Amino acid sequence: MRALVFEEFGGPLTVREVADPAPAPDGVVVEVGASGVCRSDWHAWSGHDEDVVLPHVPGHELAGVVAAVGERVRGWSVGDRVTAPFVCACGSCPPCREGAGQVCLRQTQPGFTHWGSFAQLVALDAADVNLVALPDDLPVATAAALGCRYATAFRAVTGVGRAAPGEWVVVVGCGGVGLSAVQVAVAVGARVVAVDPSPGARELAASMGAEHVLDSANGVVDLTGGGAHVALDCLGSPATCEASIRSLRPRGRHVQVGLLPPAQGRPVIPMELVVARELAVLGSHGMAATDYPAMLSMIAAGRLRPQDLVTREIGLADAGAALVDVGRTPGVTVITSF
Incomplete structure (x- = not known):
């Protein structure tokens, strides 16, 4: 072959x-x-x-x-x-x-x-x-x-993140997994903020139904009236992992979807926020x-x-x-x- x-x-x-x-x-x-x-x-x-x-x-x-x-x-x-x-x-x-x-x-x-x-x-x-x-x-x-990508996003949004109608969902990284997550979150009735530095990726995220598209996660907390209920790192990097966690409101759920191989560096998890806001830090694997x-x-x-x-x-x-x-x-x- x-x-x-x-x-x-x-x-x-x-x-x-x-x-x-x-x-x-x-x-x-x-x-x-x-x-x-x-x-x-x-x-x-x-x-x-x-x-x-x-x-x-x-x-x-x-x-x-x-x-x-x-x-x-x-x-x-x-x-x-x-x-x-x-x-x-x-x-x-x-x-x-x-x-x-x-x-x-x-x-x-x-x-x-x-x-x-x-x-x-x-x-x-x-x-x-x-x-x-x-x-x-x-x-x-x-x-x-x-x-x-699509099945991974589906379970991350619905099974692990448990996104519900009316909740704010932030998707950090809009490659194939992230765009899939945007589409799934919109389908279950969530309000979606898509974050990606690429204008093309943001344009696709908007076409999938994202309510807001941003080039960084700065400002997400104010935009969503206190932070997202669910945030997903769909890229997998130290920076996107931390940004996802910091975008959550009290008792929010972070879902790590993108791979984080140690060779690329380990993320800094703001555990002070995890404790103070009672955040859930979750992994999702296919x-x-x-x-x-x-x-x-x-x-x-x-x-x-x-x-x-x-x-x-x-x-x-x-x-x-x-x-x-x-x-x-x-x-x-x-x-x-x-």
Whole structure:
């Protein structure tokens, strides 16, 4: 198969022929129809994830068609249209038994623990636990974003942040996850302030329904009449993490969505505010396959429009450059030809 490969962290990204994957006994191989270019893939290429072993094929945000099935798989067949969470759960550890597969103790992640979806084929583990059937009318480029950015934002806003109608939600960082969070928060009736230094990102956030768009979080407390009820750091940097926490009103909820690898520096958490305002500091790590139906039903009803976030479709030959420049083009970039 053709795949995008790197052999050193931060090094060249080249498209070449590599061996086809084979399905694990409980897994499948998916023929990739689309794969999003995500900031998490940039972290893998940059050497920020200790699971990545060189040489490596990145990519974790995917949709496609089942091409091969392991002997122990019962619920899926060749030809099924599917996506999967970027966290592939084992289905049997304590968190999985509690319905929290997104923090599985034995999780695997395509593009991190093994070769990913910047390729014509990708192997996924524990298929009966992790695969999600795609509606026939959902375009594959749109479906790819559901495996990571959109699903991650959906759970961060609704499940972890518990945003309610009429509450102020501040989204710090309006890349793919942040724009998804804006759209989801608006759909549940929240009042949204979107923060990003990029004029293009702010324009997209406004088009998604953000009530206010700002180039920094300064002034959010006054603008929202005392601070946000929920604030999400959707970029993942020491500065955006601190800004998110400082934008909260008393008893507000901070949700850390963007990755914060130690190699990029650790944030300063203003614990004096956490104590004095009784703030909740929460983490959110993807979304288990069992939680997808609520999101898919809102998409089917037209309340959510993930397709509006896809601003660029590219071929595999252009994926290396897109990965190096991730975040510089507003919206979601998706590989749709391999």
